Every structure is written in C-alpha cells, then in structure tokens.
Amino acid sequence: MEAVDYLAEERRKAEFDVEEMKIVWAGSRHAYEISDRVSRLVASDPVFRKDNRTMLSRKDLFKDTLRKAAHAWKRIIELRLSEEEAKTLRFYVDQPAYTDLHWGMFIPAIKGQGTEEQQQKWLPMAYKMQIIGCYAQTELGHGSNVQGLETTAKFDPQTDEFVIHSPTLTSSKWWPGGLGKVSTHAVVYARLIIDGQDHGVHGFIVQLRSLDDHSPLPGITVGDVGMKFGSGAYNSMDNGVLRFDHVRIPRNQMLMRVSQVTREGKYMQSDVPRQLVYGTMVYVRQTIVSDASRALSRAVCIATRYSAVRRQFGSQNGGPETQVINYKTQQSRLFPLLASAYAFKFVGEWLKWLYADVTQRLEANDFSTLPEAHACTAGLKSVTTSATADAIEECRKLCGGHGYLSSSGLPELFAVYIPACTYEGDNIVLLLQVARFLMKTVSQLGSGKNPVGTTAYMGRVEHLTQCNCEVQRAEDWLKPSVILEAFEARAARMSVACAKSLSKFSNPEEGFAELSADLVEAAVAHCQLIIVSKFIEKLQQDIPGKGVKRQLETLCNIYALYLLHKHLGDFISTGSISPKQGALANEQLRLLYSQVRPSVIALVDAFNYTDHYLGSILGCYDGNVYQKLYDEAWKDPLNETVVPDGYHEYIRPILKQHIRNARL
Numbered sequence: 001m002e003a004v005d006y007l008a009e010e011r012r013k014a015e016f017d018v019e020e021m022k023i024v025w026a027g028s029r030h031a032y033e034i035s036d037r038v039s040r041l042v043a044s045d046p047v048f049r050k051d052n053r054t055m056l057s058r059k060d061l062f063k064d065t066l067r068k069a070a071h072a073w074k075r076i077i078e079l080r081l082s083e084e085e086a087k088t089l090r091f092y093v094d095q096p097a098y099t100d101l102h103w104g105m106f107i108p109a110i111k112g113q114g115t116e117e118q119q120q121k122w123l124p125m126a127y128k129m130q131i132i133g134c135y136a137q138t139e140l141g142h143g144s145n146v147q148g149l150e151t152t153a154k155f156d157p158q159t160d161e162f163v164i165h166s167p168t169l170t171s172s173k174w175w176p177g178g179l180g181k182v183s184t185h186a187v188v189y190a191r192l193i194i195d196g197q198d199h200g201v202h203g204f205i206v207q208l209r210s211l212d213d214h215s216p217l218p219g220i221t222v223g224d225v226g227m228k229f230g231s232g233a234y235n236s237m238d239n240g241v242l243r244f245d246h247v248r249i250p251r252n253q254m255l256m257r258v259s260q261v262t263r264e265g266k267y268m269q270s271d272v273p274r275q276l277v278y279g280t281m282v283y284v285r286q287t288i289v290s291d292a293s294r295a296l297s298r299a300v301c302i303a304t305r306y307s308a309v310r311r312q313f314g315s316q317n318g319g320p321e322t323q324v325i326n327y328k329t330q331q332s333r334l335f336p337l338l339a340s341a342y343a344f345k346f347v348g349e350w351l352k353w354l355y356a357d358v359t360q361r362l363e364a365n366d367f368s369t370l371p372e373a374h375a376c377t378a379g380l381k382s383v384t385t386s387a388t389a390d391a392i393e394e395c396r397k398l399c400g401g402h403g404y405l406s407s408s409g410l411p412e413l414f415a416v417y418i419p420a421c422t423y424e425g426d427n428i429v430l431l432l433q434v435a436r437f438l439m440k441t442v443s444q445l446g447s448g449k450n451p452v453g454t455t456a457y458m459g460r461v462e463h464l465t466q467c468n469c470e471v472q473r474a475e476d477w478l479k480p481s482v483i484l485e486a487f488e489a490r491a492a493r494m495s496v497a498c499a500k501s502l503s504k505f506s507n508p509e510e511g512f513a514e515l516s517a518d519l520v521e522a523a524v525a526h527c528q529l530i531i532v533s534k535f536i537e538k539l540q541q542d543i544p545g546k547g548v549k550r551q552l553e554t555l556c557n558i559y560a561l562y563l564l565h566k567h568l569g570d571f572i573s574t575g576s577i578s579p580k581q582g583a584l585a586n587e588q589l590r591l592l593y594s595q596v597r598p599s600v601i602a603l604v605d606a607f608n609y610t611d612h613y614l615g616s617i618l619g620c621y622d623g624n625v626y627q628k629l630y631d632e633a634w635k636d637p638l639n640e641t642v643v644p645d646g647y648h649e650y651i652r653p654i655l656k657q658h659i660r661n662a663r664l
C-alpha cells in the first residue's frame with residue numbers, strides 16, 4: 001500500500017459518525033458551519049499564505065502580519081461578517097498580531113471597567129478600528145505583582161487632568177502586545193495619586209501616537225522589545241516598551257466603573273469590588289483555555305496522522321512494517337493527549353458559560369461568584385496551558401526526526417504557544433491564587449456556609465477523607481461515579497492536609513510561603529477534578545450521532561485514568577486508592593487504548609482543520625507525507641544553487657589547503 005492510502009484505510013475503520021462529532025467539537029451546528037466556511041475562505045486566499053513565514057526576516061514577517069491584518073479587516077467589511085465570523089477569520093489566519101490585543105484586551109478592558117459614558121465614547125471608534133489599542137499593564141520591574149507597578153497617574157486639580165509618568169527605569173511598560181509599533185491608544189495601568197495619597201493601581205486610556213502620521217505624542221517614548229523565542233513564531237507581534245514623561249490626559253480618561261475621581265479631586269469607590277480592575281484578565285484567561293484545546297488538538301492531529309503513516313520494524317515475510325501508531329508506547333503517549341484535547345474543549349465551553357454567568361451577575365451587582373470565577377479561570381488557564389505546552393513538545397518527539405523539521409509545523413507551534421504559560425499570569429502564580437481560594441474554602445467548612453460550585457465537593461469532606469475506593473476489577477474504573485469520587489477524595493485530602501500544615505504556623509503568610517509547593521499540587525488536583533467532572537457532565541447530555549457518545553466516553557475514561565496513572569503518588573499517598581487499584585486503572589487504560597485505536601484518525605478529522613491551518617506536511621489530510629517532504633526540501637533557499645554562496649571564500653580554501661601543505 002502507498003503511504004498516501006494509509007489514512008484512507010484508517011478512515012474506513014472509524015466506529016462513529018465523524019460528521020456528527022465535528023458538530024460536537026465545534027460546539028453547535030451553527031458554530032461548525034461558520035468554522036468550516038471561514039477556514040476554507042482563509043485557506044483559499046493567497047494573502048493568508050503562511051508556509052514561508054519561518055524564512056522571513058523580522059521586518060518582513062512584521063510587514064506580512066500588517067498586510068494580513070489589513071486584508072482580514074477588508075474581507076470582514078466586504079463580506080459583512082458577524083462578530084463571531086470575524087473572530088473565526090482572525091483565528092484561522094493564525095498569525096499573532098496587534099489585532100489580538102485590540103479585540104481581546106483593549107476593548108474588553110473598556111467594556112468591563114469603563115462607565116456607560118466612557119463606553120459610548122470609545123467603543124464605536126475601537127469597533128471601527130479608527131483607533132487601535134493595547135493593554136499596557138506589565139512593567140520592566142513588575143509583572144506578576146500588579147500592586148507593585150510604579151507608573152504614576154497624578155491628579156492635577158488645576159487643569160482637571162492626570163499626569164502619567166514613568167518615574168524609574170523599572171516602571172517602563174514592557175511586553176504589551178501591539179504596543180511596539182502599531183497601537184494608537186492603550187489602557188495603561190498606573191498608581192492613582194491624589195494630593196500625595198496613593199490609591200493603588202487603576203486603568204487609564206492614553207493616546208500614544210498621532211492619528212495623522214503615527215508619530216509618538218510628546219512625552220512618549222515607545223518601541224519594540226526585540227526578538228523572542230523561535231523563528232517566525234511570536235515575532236509577528238510587536239510587544240512593546242513605553243515610557244511616559246509627564247503626559248497629560250483629561251480626567252475622564254480614567255476608567256471609572258470601579259472607582260471615580262471627581263472634579264474636586266475626591267476619590268470615590270462604588271459598590272463594585274476593587275478586584276474588577278483585574279476583570280480583563282479573568283476574561284482573557286477564560287479564552288485561553290479554549291485556545292489550549294485548539295493548539296493541543298492541532299499538534300495531536302499532526303502526530304496522530306503521521307503515526308498512522310509512519311512504519312518502522314516488524315516486517316514479516318516481506319510484508320509491510322508496523323505502523324508506529326500500533327506500538328503501545330506510542331499509544332500511551334499519544335492517546336491521552338487526544339483525550340486531553342477533547343477534555344480541554346469541554347471545560348473551555350463550561351468556563352465560557354461560567355464567565356457569562358458571572359458577568360450577568362456583576363451587572364446586577366451580585367459579586368458572590370467572582371472569587372470562584374477568578375479561581376477557575378486562573379487555575380484552568382494554568383493547568384491547560386502547561387499541559388498543552390508539554391504536549392506539543394511530546395507530539396514533536398512522537399514524530400521522530402521529521403517532527404524537528406520546520407515543515408512539520410510543530411517547532412513553530414511550540415514557539416508560539418509556550419508563552420501562554422507566562423502571559424496572563426505566570427502559571428505558578430495563578431495556581432497559588434487557586435490555593436488561597438481553596439484554603440479559604442477549607443477554613444470556612446463547619447461555619448454553616450456550604451461550599452458551592454466547583455468546591456461543592458468540599459461540603460462532603462468528612463466522607464471524602466474517609467471513603468474507600470470500591471474498585472475491585474479493572475472494569476470498575478469505567479464507572480463515572482468511581483472516577484469522580486477518587487478525584488474528589490484526592491483533591492479534598494490534599495487541600496485538607498495543606499490546611500492542617502498551615503494551621504501549625506503562627507504567621508499564616510509565612511506558612512503559605514513555606515508550603516507553597518504543596519499548595520500548588522493541591523491546586524492542580526482541584527483543577528484536574530474540575531476538568532474530569534466537566535467531561536463527565538458533558539456525557540450526561542443528549543449527544544446524537546452513531547457511536548459519538550461512546551467514543552467520547554472512551555476518551556473521558558482515558559483522560560481520567562491517564563491523570564490517575566500520572567499522579568499515582570498523590571492518589572496512593574492520600575489513601576484515595578490502593579496500589580492494587582492503581583494497577584487496575586493502568587490495566588483498564590491499556591484496554592481503552594485498544595478500544596479507541598480504530599477511531600483515532602476519525603477523531604482528529606473531527607477537528608475539521610484545513611491543511612492551511614494545520615501548516616504541517618506530517619499532518620496533511622491525504623497522508624502523502626514522503627512526497628511532500630521531498631518536494632519541500634528543494635524549496636529551501638539553500639537549494640537555490642547547487643554550490644552554496646560562500647563556497648569560494650570559506651570551503652574551497654580549506655579543501656585546497658592540503659595542496660598548499662603538500663607544497664610546503
């Protein structure tokens with residue numbers, strides 16, 4: 001059989017309706033239709049070509065990004081795309097650009113923190129892209145510690161203005177995407193100072209560049225922070241540096257939903273909690289969880305298709321060699337990642353719902369669910385991005401040597417993706433936030449206040465710290481209630497153990513710092529429980545399509561038992577399961593790999609990614625990997641000439657030195 005036929009053969013083996021699974025993956029038939037149409041539109045447009053971008057210089061890559069962003073905007077207007085279609089189009093263009101921050105942070109910051117009046121003034125201009133904005137929070141000296149920011153905004157009652165200033169080198173804004181070369185405006189986070197009194201960090205809308213000739217306004221020094229990790233990759237983004245030298249803005253450019261400054265210079269706080277100043281981060285963290293499932297599914301699609309095409313060893317009597325996907329080691333590394341992609345998709349959908357719910361409540365002045373929304377978005381952002389970054393690298397290794405080629409798409413995907421572990425909150429810093437929330441929850445147990453939402457399980461802490469897992473045979477691990485209880489017991493026991501250790505410290509902050517590594521592990525256990533439980537909840541819905549639900553059940557079990565196997569130490573040391581039960585889980589996991597094996601190609605087809613979006617020869621739909629790799633090699637600039645540039649200067653003299661030596 002030709003390599004090109006392997007995937008066709010695999011597709012025939014699928015044990016479910018792929019078209020229906022595509023709809024489950026997209027979230028709805030409507031979302032599927034948009035995604036399918038828009039991805040093809042992007043793939044067929046030569047301006048959106050991206051196969052050459054790792055070869056471009058920084059300047060050329062940046063210009064190419066500007067061209068793509070402008071063309072995308074033109075198409076959005078010409079085709080009168082809806083907000084959802086426009087977002088989908090930008091997503092399939094697949095090149096980080098200033099527009100991500102304009103739509104993803106600048107606009108949400110004004111929406112979330114601006115008053116009605118401010119929204120009415122700024123949003124129409126931003127929606128029409130008459131102004132382009134970014135989110136300028138992080139500074140050279142402080143990123144995680146937002147309260148440590150140094151930029152100042154001093155109120156001048158004489159002129160009714162704020163004076164924005166960068167008092168130190170470390171107060172230079174550093175990192176904001178879109179700031180370096182494009183943004184005309186920024187939401188700048190600065191310490192509000194009135195009459196010498198520091199009121200903490202607040203957001204201000206500041207114009208940075210002239211709307212006529214794009215030059216920086218007086219008092220503003222702005223530029224790009226320089227090259228980042230990897231070729232191509234995130235270097236399409238102009239992450240910037242910014243300094244203010246006593247820049248004046250009108251008083252009404254402070255975002256005043258949370259707190260206000262009056263004409264007389266009086267500071268007033270509304271009923272809205274101060275933490276809403278951090279609201280944009282909650283919004284973006286939620287979107288990052290869905291992005292994790294996209295990045296992960298993309299890597300998994302490449303590695304799975306290639307693993308079905310690639311053959312090594314095992315040829316008998318001149319027959320074909322073994323597809324590497326049939327090696328149990330390959331399966332045990334790859335299939336959990338496939339299951340994780342689905343798990344992150346569903347938890348991302350749930351988080352979107354949670355965010356919509358908390359937003360609605362906030363509008364009605366109900367702030368009760370904000371701490372949980374913060375903990376969930378922070379924790380799930382952390383756990384899913386860390387797992388995805390590791391998984392992309394694992395997928396590269398799963399593709400052997402060819403995975404290291406740029407044309408596999410994996411090196412660039414990795415380089416673009418890994419900063420997600422840092423931006424929008426360093427993953428460890430975010431897990432420590434989850435841990436604080438958990439410790440608070442544990443400390444309130446028994447106070448009559450029942451934990452709700454994702455911590456409701458803590459309400460059964462007495463049972464969960466004593467229960468014995470009922471598994472006796474491997475198939476017992478297929479019961480959702482058994483899986484759920486094991487994960488709940490592990491999470492509850494780890495949190496309770498941390499709380500007990502903490503109580504031994506007279507100074508709680510000292511205790512928290514000392515125990516932070518354990519606290520992070522407890523936070524991970526809690527977040528993994530959320531992901532597993534949301535997958536199980538998804539399966540309780542009516543899911544149409546032949547075999548679709550069954551495949552999802554298999555993937556859910558793989559995801560849960562893979563986590564259990566990976567964190568066996570936690571489960572056993574907390575007594576949540578016995579070593580024997582751990583071994584049975586592993587036995588069941590092996591069986592599940594065999595069960596899902598016939599359907600894996602169809603399961604990655606269900607992502608419905610075009611070859612353009614995948615950007616990978618190893619992952620192409622037709623599986624014609626070898627011919628394409630061979631053809632691609634000849635397109636490399638080094639192969640434009642048979643004899644390389646530099647031969648005469650640097651190779652020939654070495655080769656000829658023996659003649660000189662012989663003459664000596």
Ligand SMILES: CCCCCCCCCC/C=C\C/C=C/C(=O)SCCNC(=O)CCNC(=O)[C@H](O)C(C)(C)COP(=O)(O)OP(=O)(O)OC[C@H]1O[C@@H](n2cnc3c(N)ncnc32)[C@H](O)[C@@H]1OP(=O)(O)O
Nearest residue numbers: 100103104137143144145146147275278287374423424425
């Ligand atoms: C077309 C659409 C595209 C969409 C895609 C969008 C864009 C895609 C991504 C683009 C790529 C990159 C963009 C990157 C942007 C950035 O990185 S912006 C900068 C992000 N920076 C951070 O995340 C900093 C991390 N640090 C923090 O968040 C906080 O400072 C920290 C959480 C560490 C808290 O610091 P503390 O000083 O300890 O705490 P304090 O401020 O005193 O707060 C105490 C209190 O408040 C609660 N809290 C904290 N944060 C929040 C929050 N966000 N929401 C609600 N509540 C919060 C905290 O739990 C405490 O509560 P308690 O009850 O008092 O215990």
Ligand SMILES: Cc1cc2nc3c(=O)[nH]c(=O)nc-3n(C[C@H](O)[C@H](O)[C@H](O)COP(=O)(O)OP(=O)(O)OC[C@H]3O[C@@H](n4cnc5c(N)ncnc54)[C@H](O)[C@@H]3O)c2cc1C
Nearest residue numbers: 135136137138142143144175176177419422423424425428
């Ligand atoms: C590609 C990219 C794009 C970005 N885009 C933007 C943007 O658009 N706008 C913007 O404002 N910012 C942006 N940022 C900045 C980003 O949000 C910060 O880099 C991030 O929040 C981490 O902060 P930091 O750099 O200060 O890390 P640090 O806090 O200095 O982290 C360094 C190390 O210290 C550890 N650490 C820090 N504090 C603690 C603690 N309390 N306990 C234990 N360990 C700790 C961390 O885990 C990490 O290992 C971007 C960053 C990147 C890389």
